[in-house]
Amino acid sequence: MPNVAGHLYEQVADSIAEMIEGRVLRPGDRVPSVRKLMAQRGISRSTAMQAFQILEGRGMVEARPQSGYYVKPQAAHFLPEPEQAHHHPHHDEYEHVELEGTAASVAAVLESFRYHPENVPFGVATPATELLPNRALNHCLAHAARTAPESANQYDFPPGYAELRRQLAQRAPDAGYQVAMEEIVTTCGCMEGLNLALRATCRPGDSVAIESPTYHGLLQALESLGLRAVELPTHPKTGVSLEALEATLRKTKISACLFTPTFNNPLGSCMPEESRRVLVQDILAPRSIPLIEDEIYADLYHGSERPKACKAFDREGLVLLCSSFSKNLAPGYRVGWIVPGRFQQPVQLLKFMNTLATTTHVQAAVAEFLQSGAFDQHLRRLRRALREQVQRVSNAVAEFFPAGTRVTRPAGGFVLWVELPDPASDTRELHRAALRQGISIAPGHIFSARGRHGNFLRLSCGHPWNARMEEAVETLGRLAGR
Amino acid sequence: MPNVAGHLYEQVADSIAEMIEGRVLRPGDRVPSVRKLMAQRGISRSTAMQAFQILEGRGMVEARPQSGYYVKPQAAHFLPEPEQAHHHPHHDEYEHVELEGTAASVAAVLESFRYHPENVPFGVATPATELLPNRALNHCLAHAARTAPESANQYDFPPGYAELRRQLAQRAPDAGYQVAMEEIVTTCGCMEGLNLALRATCRPGDSVAIESPTYHGLLQALESLGLRAVELPTHPKTGVSLEALEATLRKTKISACLFTPTFNNPLGSCMPEESRRVLVQDILAPRSIPLIEDEIYADLYHGSERPKACKAFDREGLVLLCSSFSKNLAPGYRVGWIVPGRFQQPVQLLKFMNTLATTTHVQAAVAEFLQSGAFDQHLRRLRRALREQVQRVSNAVAEFFPAGTRVTRPAGGFVLWVELPDPASDTRELHRAALRQGISIAPGHIFSARGRHGNFLRLSCGHPWNARMEEAVETLGRLAGR
Numbered sequence: 001m002p003n004v005a006g007h008l009y010e011q012v013a014d015s016i017a018e019m020i021e022g023r024v025l026r027p028g029d030r031v032p033s034v035r036k037l038m039a040q041r042g043i044s045r046s047t048a049m050q051a052f053q054i055l056e057g058r059g060m061v062e063a064r065p066q067s068g069y070y071v072k073p074q075a076a077h078f079l080p081e082p083e084q085a086h087h088h089p090h091h092d093e094y095e096h097v098e099l100e101g102t103a104a105s106v107a108a109v110l111e112s113f114r115y116h117p118e119n120v121p122f123g124v125a126t127p128a129t130e131l132l133p134n135r136a137l138n139h140c141l142a143h144a145a146r147t148a149p150e151s152a153n154q155y156d157f158p159p160g161y162a163e164l165r166r167q168l169a170q171r172a173p174d175a176g177y178q179v180a181m182e183e184i185v186t187t188c189g190c191m192e193g194l195n196l197a198l199r200a201t202c203r204p205g206d207s208v209a210i211e212s213p214t215y216h217g218l219l220q221a222l223e224s225l226g227l228r229a230v231e232l233p234t235h236p237k238t239g240v241s242l243e244a245l246e247a248t249l250r251k252t253k254i255s256a257c258l259f260t261p262t263f264n265n266p267l268g269s270c271m272p273e274e275s276r277r278v279l280v281q282d283i284l285a286p287r288s289i290p291l292i293e294d295e296i297y298a299d300l301y302h303g304s305e306r307p308k309a310c311k312a313f314d315r316e317g318l319v320l321l322c323s324s325f326s327k328n329l330a331p332g333y334r335v336g337w338i339v340p341g342r343f344q345q346p347v348q349l350l351k352f353m354n355t356l357a358t359t360t361h362v363q364a365a366v367a368e369f370l371q372s373g374a375f376d377q378h379l380r381r382l383r384r385a386l387r388e389q390v391q392r393v394s395n396a397v398a399e400f401f402p403a404g405t406r407v408t409r410p411a412g413g414f415v416l417w418v419e420l421p422d423p424a425s426d427t428r429e430l431h432r433a434a435l436r437q438g439i440s441i442a443p444g445h446i447f448s449a450r451g452r453h454g455n456f457l458r459l460s461c462g463h464p465w466n467a468r469m470e471e472a473v474e475t476l477g478r479l480a481g482r
Numbered sequence: 483m484p485n486v487a488g489h490l491y492e493q494v495a496d497s498i499a500e501m502i503e504g505r506v507l508r509p510g511d512r513v514p515s516v517r518k519l520m521a522q523r524g525i526s527r528s529t530a531m532q533a534f535q536i537l538e539g540r541g542m543v544e545a546r547p548q549s550g551y552y553v554k555p556q557a558a559h560f561l562p563e564p565e566q567a568h569h570h571p572h573h574d575e576y577e578h579v580e581l582e583g584t585a586a587s588v589a590a591v592l593e594s595f596r597y598h599p600e601n602v603p604f605g606v607a608t609p610a611t612e613l614l615p616n617r618a619l620n621h622c623l624a625h626a627a628r629t630a631p632e633s634a635n636q637y638d639f640p641p642g643y644a645e646l647r648r649q650l651a652q653r654a655p656d657a658g659y660q661v662a663m664e665e666i667v668t669t670c671g672c673m674e675g676l677n678l679a680l681r682a683t684c685r686p687g688d689s690v691a692i693e694s695p696t697y698h699g700l701l702q703a704l705e706s707l708g709l710r711a712v713e714l715p716t717h718p719k720t721g722v723s724l725e726a727l728e729a730t731l732r733k734t735k736i737s738a739c740l741f742t743p744t745f746n747n748p749l750g751s752c753m754p755e756e757s758r759r760v761l762v763q764d765i766l767a768p769r770s771i772p773l774i775e776d777e778i779y780a781d782l783y784h785g786s787e788r789p790k791a792c793k794a795f796d797r798e799g800l801v802l803l804c805s806s807f808s809k810n811l812a813p814g815y816r817v818g819w820i821v822p823g824r825f826q827q828p829v830q831l832l833k834f835m836n837t838l839a840t841t842t843h844v845q846a847a848v849a850e851f852l853q854s855g856a857f858d859q860h861l862r863r864l865r866r867a868l869r870e871q872v873q874r875v876s877n878a879v880a881e882f883f884p885a886g887t888r889v890t891r892p893a894g895g896f897v898l899w900v901e902l903p904d905p906a907s908d909t910r911e912l913h914r915a916a917l918r919q920g921i922s923i924a925p926g927h928i929f930s931a932r933g934r935h936g937n938f939l940r941l942s943c944g945h946p947w948n949a950r951m952e953e954a955v956e957t958l959g960r961l962a963g964r
Binding site for chain 1: 624628651847
């Protein structure tokens with residue numbers, strides 16, 4: 001996996017970080033000295049020094065004069081993670097998604113996600129533009145615009161731009177599966193892909209199993225298509241409960257599962273590899289139930305390896321993998337794709353019926369950027385920055401939020417899911433109060449079809465840490481403690 | 483209407499063309515001489531000469547040495563137009579659109595529309611790229627990519643790019659209506675707009691009144707949304723039959739009308755202004771039935787004035803106007819818009835759920851192109867070219883197709899609807915035979931939910947006339963006569 005390793009000093013830093021995160025090295029512990037590290041790992045002085053600089057940048061170690069590096073108090077480690085909610089099973093059946101009653105409320109939240117430079121951006125889940133290679137990518141776009149043959153401005157009918165599909169097929173083995181170019185359909189972002197997948201596998205009135213909490217856009221897509229949501233409890237570490245899924249399948253006809261196994265938004269959970277195999281091969285395949293797999297965050301892992309997609313375990317063509325470049329490259333480009341498996345034909349036709357074609361030139365620009373090799377280099381930098389930002393926000397929450405607050409330790413992505421200690425707290429109120437202070441957050445209720453998670457909030461950590469954000473977390477903590 | 487007039491010599495040419503089309507001047511007639519024209523209209527010699535050159539370019543007049551200009555045989559004028567089909571009323575009710583049975587056939591037709599430079603392109607309805615200002619527009623795109631602030635690469639949430647909406651609002655009075663920027667939502671092409679409009683006004687199982695024939699993409703959109711189509715007979719000159727609509731409304735619950743009143747594809751028909759008023763104000767408003775108005779061809783009028791949109795007569799906010807730049811500027815950009823009237827809120831939410839946002843940079847590029855003033859100049863040239871191309875293809879059909887063939891005389895757009903004399907002809911067969919000869923056409927059955935129009939074909943006239951196309955029409959005529 002050539003895109004995983006990175007520089008040697010990064011590997012060293014990562015392995016020390018792992019020891020800190022695994023509490024092998026605890027806050028206050030002395031980290032092995034530069035000299036020791038050189039001997040232990042057979043590395044140069046400068047490599048060891050660079051590794052410490054990275055760890056210092058992440059806020060994980062601090063230098064004490066004349067003494068060496070020590071593990072910094074990892075405040076977040078003192079906060080427990082939220083527990084998996086135990087839903088009442090009879091509540092989970094045949095829940096028609098009804099956001100209409102709260103549409104105004106959700107619309108107001110989404111409105112607050114709009115780009116307002118004056119707001120502290122804990123709301124919308126996009127990385128800061130300064131973390132994205134805008135200049136290089138826009139250079140590709142300008143190049144595509146200048147040099148594209150005239151035919152490039154014809155409808156690029158489904159399955160979409162060939163060179164982009166070639167690049168995507170080349171990258172599929174990173175996620176543990178292999179596809180032909182012809183098995184990929186490009187889309188207007190991941191959202192269109194998810195819609196097409198739902199429409200190819202379900203009919204209005206059908207039931208879809210989803211994680212709870214889950215991304216509000218998925219809930220709205222279900223609602224707009226007249227589908228019912230069956231919410232399954234989802235663990236902050238290991239993802240959706242397979243026991244709950246199996247119990248549901250015994251009682252209820254489920255037309256499709258719609259999961260984000262790799263870094264669920266808002267939980268950041270990551271389903272273990274063996275669970276993925278069980279889900280795809282033991283639970284769904286025998287029942288011929290399709291899995292719609294949202295992979296949009298998968299390249300943003302915090303560990304040392306990209307998790308395999310569920311698609312990697314799919315022998316029946318029942319997994320429809322959806323992803324895009326919106327979380328790691330260019331939200332505004334709206335370039336996504338779907339690998340629809342056995343649903344290739346209906347997905348391709350639905351794509352035609354929904355938007356006819358995806359914008360040609362932005363597909364060409366992304367293809368050129370991928371081909372240049374710059375993407376993997378960019379991803380390494382982005383992952384490091386996002387992991388550090390998540391840690392910083394987490395530390396600040398531990399410092400400023402009321403006692404008893406819980407916060408996730410995500411395995412990837414860049415959002416934190418924060419549970420306020422009082423189950424009766426209403427973060428809709430917090431959302432409004434925070435906005436008045438110029439702080440954008442996402443209240444928990446929009447991540448459930450039934451207004452669950454009312455005492456939770458999602459903090460997006462897409463932006464580099466600064467003093468203004470620290471103040472904002474302090475303000476949020478004060479508002480939450482009222 | 484500053485964008486309508488054009489140069490003086492164009493006006494003169496148009497007025498002579500009108501006399502020829504109205505058979506005031508008949509084939510073989512001598513056209514008023516340059517000298518006479520100068521006196522009659524108070525114009526200069528060079529203006530008169532330029533007018534004749536335009537008419538010669540259109541194939542409408544020919545110079546005879548030492549004698550002046552004469553009206554050329556207008557072969558197409560000898561072909562009658564198809565008549566409005568008289569459907570059996572009991573066939574028109576509650577027709578569930580079922581393209582699934584013929585999905586493979588329709589998919590094969592669409593596949594044949596894909597860009598194949600080796601095929602003669604009578605199939606897909608897009609203008610030739612050499613008629614589009616690709617260089618100037620792509621220059622705008624490159625400029626947008628280079629100069630856009632970093633924030634331009636964030637999600638451009640609905641209603642979409644402000645500067646583009648400003649330009650669209652400025653142009654709305656050309657179509658006889660006025661809107662605020664906030665009343666426009668940008669979309670991924672017209673197709674997304676039509677989908678959003680259908681989803682905002684109908685629920686699965688509902689019935690939608692449509693023109694017959696109508697664009698196959700509309701039929702497929704209806705099918706994919708689980709809607710029923712009630713086909714109304716549509717006249718090649720005056721558009722959908724309001725009598726048939728009223729008769730239907732007396733018997734059937736119709737949730738929306740989905741019409742292309744301005745240059746229906748494939749008919750090229752144009753509903754008279756008074757019929758539009760009656761449709762919107764007298765028929766639909768009292769019943770609170772929404773009209774989804776597809777305006778995608780409206781800028782491509784062949785006459786001297788852009789027809790008013792039905793939206794111009796809408797006092798209740800019941801008209802949802804959908805359009806795009808795909809037929810007149812940049813098919814590959816996928817930039818469209820919708821003016822949803824009283825359905826603004828649901829349309830905006832559905833847009834968010836369907837594709838989240840429209841690609842930012844292409845919207846910026848189109849906005850810049852519009853702002854530069856180059857668009858109207860381009861449209862004038864494009865209209866002239868398309869009108870000439872339609873005339874050329876029409877002439878060739880008259881020359882080479884079997885006796886008894888009928889062909890439309892479209893009021894705008896760039897497609898011809900050709901009726902073969904034998905009602906039992908099957909143009910699906912013709913489509914396949916033509917493809918084998920490297921000629922792409924659209925068989926009639928894809929323009930009906932019930933496989934009507936089997937002895938019709940649509941010829942797209944988007945490409946400049948040449949000898950190869952003349953040969954192709956000859957080949958088609960021979961194949962059709964078998």
